[in-house]
Amino acid sequence: MRFSPAAASDAGAIRALVRASFAQYVERIGREPAPMLLDWEAILGGEAPRAEVTLAVRGDALTGVLYLELEADHILVDTVAVDAAERGTGLGRRLLELAEERARELGLPEVRLYTNQAMTENVAYYPRRGYVETDRRGDGGYRRVFFAKRV
Template sequence: MVVRLALAADAASIQQLVRAAFVRYVPRIGREPAPMGVDYRVPVAEGRCRVVEHDGRVVGMVQCAARTGYLEVETIAVAEEARGLGVGTELLAYAEEQARELGLPEVRLYTNEAMTENLEYYPRRGFREIERATHHGYRRVFFAKPVG
């Protein structure tokens, strides 16, 4: 597996990956999760996306943005066939490394309350819940992890 900067040529693969990764949550949430509506050409062009390539295919992606005091993981997605291979862990490790390089003390992210798997996944990777709130009609759970 290789984590690399996403290129313009990857945007369509990222879009398909995100849609496939999040479509299972539509019935739980009652509408498409926010990442499904993003035009990934924009964050790719801005250099904010990294992908994981495995056997020549994009099987994971992370979109990050530096904020005041933290690095935000805006979207993270893993292909169904790559789940359990450590792709998500690799992408989160990249985000932590990026935060350290930028001199930011923590990584933050959020998930939808209905994505119950994530509510267990992130704490197992050292994230702690810091807030629950409704934004744009989505019930979100916010997490943070210090990156010493």
């Protein structure tokens, strides 16, 4: 497995992986989850200047995506997507670790993230990784659960 920064030419592959990764939640939420609606061309084309997108690649296959937004006092993990064939291998954990490592590199004390309340697997997973629930509220038309971790 290798990790590398995404390029603008990766937008289509990222979109496909994210859509496949989050498709299982559409019925549960009643609409497409927010990561499925992201404009990857704009993000990778510089319209999100404080964004970083990292790819996880095994062989020639894109297996994971980590989308971070760098804020003044924290890193926001906007999206973590893992190919179905890689679930249970620790790739999601490793992607979160990359976010935490990046926060430390930048001297930022905290990593924040959120998930949809209907994604109960994620709501249970993040506390096992050291994230503390900080809020539950409607946000962007979704019911979200917010988490933070000091690094």
